[in-house]
């Protein structure tokens with residue numbers, strides 16, 4: 142596999158369309174968070190870690206998610222800007238895995254999304270020192286109350302809160318099959334462009 146490049150490739154677009162269709166199908170079920178995927182990262186120490194994030198956009202530029210830039214995942218991404226994002230939609234019996242390089246989005250794009258978030262979530266974004274030890278629940282609640290007082294009107298985006306784009310080098314779609322003969326289709330970026338292949342389940 143290769144580092145991502147600006148791919149205006151039909152196969153890449155086909156893969157993205159298929160992921161978007163799966164998300165659309167998931168959105169028509171009663172799933173609590175149909176855009177939730179598990180993001181796996183590993184820093185210099187090499188230990189893989191994983192956690193759920195919400196997908197906030199998907200287009201040719203990549204898969205967008207937002208988080209705290211001081212979090213454990215952000216620390217690992219600063220050491221090794223590569224990740225895998227895996228969705229499993231139980232009611233669909235479908236899985237998608239997107240693997241790629243991760244880039245920080247611009248401040249302007251982060252500002253735009255931040256402004257759309259509910260005030261409560263904005264307060265949470267300021268109050269939470271994500272991934273750091275917390276003395277007590279009360280400490281967090283007091284910080285949230287302090288933020289509420291500090292910003293009676295508009296709440297600006299905290300400098301430590303932004304987004305990342307996962308720029309795909311591979312996209313794999315999985316659908317459950319009879320007798321564990323699942324269907325696996327993998328799109329992969331090669332020097333000549335995107336390729337599509339079937340994989341054994």
Ligand SMILES: Cc1cc2nc3c(=O)[nH]c(=O)nc-3n(C[C@H](O)[C@H](O)[C@H](O)COP(=O)(O)O)c2cc1C
Pocket residue numbers: 174177190191192193194195196206207208209212213214215271272
């Ligand atoms: C359904 C769901 C969605 C979540 N979405 C996000 C998200 O979009 N961004 C985020 O930073 N954390 C999100 N979280 C919390 C993360 O899973 C995780 O606990 C947090 O980001 C800290 O991860 P880290 O310590 O590995 O950096 C979500 C959790 C769940 C269960």
Ligand SMILES: Cc1ncc(COP(=O)(O)O)c(C=O)c1O
Pocket residue numbers: 195207208258262
């Ligand atoms: C800490 C955190 N940040 C970000 C998100 C996702 O973004 P938003 O709150 O804007 O939906 C979540 C979603 O659960 C979250 O828990």
